[in-house]
Amino acid sequence: MRLVVARCAVDYSGRLGAHLDPARRLIMVKADGSVLVHADGGSYKPLNWMNAPCRLSESEPEAVEAEGGVSKVWRVAHRKTDDCLRIALFEVFEDIEVQLGDDSGSEPGLVKDGVEAHLQALLAERAELVGPGLRLIRREYATAIGPVDLLLRDPSGGTVAVEVKRRGEIDGVEQLTRYVELLKRDSTLAPVRGVLAAQAIKPQAQVLAQDRGLDCLILDYEAMRGEESPGLRLF
Amino acid sequence: MRLVVARCAVDYSGRLGAHLDPARRLIMVKADGSVLVHADGGSYKPLNWMNAPCRLSESEPEAVEAEGGVSKVWRVAHRKTDDCLRIALFEVFEDIEVQLGDDSGSEPGLVKDGVEAHLQALLAERAELVGPGLRLIRREYATAIGPVDLLLRDPSGGTVAVEVKRRGEIDGVEQLTRYVELLKRDSTLAPVRGVLAAQAIKPQAQVLAQDRGLDCLILDYEAMRGEESPGLRLF
DNA sequence: TGCTCGATTTCGCCA
């Protein structure tokens, strides 16, 4: 990875246009060719960037730019799209090359724990949390318009479609609505109830769910994790 | 900004858990206290990070870690949530402090051109592009379920609701459907047509729109910009 | 401050 600290101006042209006036910034050039322009604040997102695969070419500035203090111009062009990043370098304060990766040069992957898939797995083991007597038919029940997170059998008749979200919002209600509309046409499943299950559900989503005749269920991830059978742990 | 290149292992704990095995990585500590851990590839997203406001504290490793080669441990704790990043440093290869920002220390803002708001503004000036004789009633027409991007009056009767997107996809169709369903109950507006306007519309979205009785309109941003009246330019 | 929605979203899974 190459790290350059320089006063620079940046222009991006591609899906939209974006411009940065001159200032001192950090420019990262990664091993795969991607380029990131970072400021000394903001979030983890760079001000401007170019994803791999791309090519960096250095050229001399135009006369008028040179007069304004530009010493070099970098053009970073994407290899497949016509996205292009143009970096006008004024003064360069640092320019170092560093070696990254593990001993083999690769990067050990990131291991995550606690996302929606885990909620779904935990609730699948505890179908009775959704309603008394309910039993799991299957997770990721396939339909023509996508998989239903959990499909449960109600021994008193019919089935229950469960949409699991970390946070319940309006589009989750829309999604569940489409599933229930489809499933209830299946005579082997009807009648079908829909349940939106999430760690938190926004008021608007609750209102819309009620309007659509759908139920809401708040999940307690920590409690569910604590109660699960040790043999079925995901990690 | 402080730039550290080090062999390190990282653990994040917060909304989820995430772990990185030891490898050489770049650690950026920004002026606002935020920390980014970058690998030499992937996208602009760091492998792990902590947003401001947060506090970095350095401590000695536990005995077992020290035996394993850990020289220092950084704890980066968020000030408001209980999110925490723990970085175990093995060997440190670089550790430099650089000065960023413009002469006043601040960062000139990013100027963008071509986002959805611009499309909406341009189309508002050119309502006739949606259909002959149409006139703008207003932008961001408020309804109980959210603002309609553009509401147009059709002199031959009724109104047209326009949903403007940079790229038209299925959720845009869903959104427009909800608006039209609501608006057509208003006798002062009915009958109501719905139009999805975007620079590009995915085939699936076009099919769904047709099924819902909605129209699609492909926008040419460059042409619209070229035609607009100079006095009304956004930038 | 909280909510809503766009984003050069990016990222990962699965068909």
Add this chain to the structure above:
DNA sequence: TGGCGAAGTCGAGCA
């Protein structure tokens, strides 16, 4: 490879 849903989404605009 394309479609689709999730994200430690982030960030801006507005009530």
